[in-house]
Amino acid sequence: MIKKRKLIFECQNLLGNMITLFFGFMFAPMMAFVFGSSYSNVPQALNQFYLTFFCTIPLSMVLVGFSSLFSQEVEQGFTLRAELFGYSRISQAIHKFIALTGFVLLSSIIYSWIFLSHFNLSIPSQSIMIQMGIFQVLNAAIYFMVVFLLTTFLKKFSRVYGISMISYFVIMIVSGIMGNMNVGKLGHYLPIKLFITDYTNRLNDTDYISGKIGLYLFILLGILSVIMKVVVGNNNGNKHQY
Secondary structure, three states, X not given: OOOHHHHHHHHHHHHOOHHHHXXXXXXXXXXXXXXXXXXXXXXXXXXXXXXXXXXXXXXXXXXXXXXXXXXXXXXXXXXXXXXXXXXXXXXXXXXHHHHHHHHHHHHHHHHHHHHHHHOOOOOOOHHHHHHHHXXXXXXXXXXXXXXXXXXXXXXXXXXXXXXXXXXXXXXXXXXXXXXXXXXXXXXXXOHHHHHHHHHOOOOOOOOOOOHHHHHHHHHHHHHHHXXXXXXXXXXXXXXXXX
């Protein structure tokens, strides 16, 4: 059950973390302006830059910002104390995810407004905007589960944050956000790379739906959900380990 007080607390918790705020709200616009300014007269290139850094919002906010915050909470015993006061592990995860997703969507809207206004680009069609929102939520869910699992197993801030940062840069490089690495046929199965490629020339389409991207994201979510269920179930019987 969602409780307003707990949700407000998680939002305040995120607002108090400067890493989350910087990488979640400032990183994408800054990078987009740096790279986009050189292509201000090339609409297709601007669309590609727009989508590229749009994808970095959940990636940066969760793997860089939230992983730092959550791993410190676990290491310092805050999550265990909250559980002892009736704030169950599942309830904590749900409220954290809802708050985090709200920040991701808010940042996506602000970033889109700034970028599209600055470069005088047309607003994507309503159908595409809905798909972009769903894409952000699904990616945030996947990254959230990865951070949750890493923190559950490793428990230490230094370990979790180290692996999260490595994962962050690997995803950025493999997906083509940093550099232009040739990953061959693997590129056909990377949601971020597919998203940028498929939607660059379709932002104003009213009837386009990329089912392939959704399929791959739901497969990843399904796999991670099963793993999380097993992990949470095991920890319920071993609370002292969390």
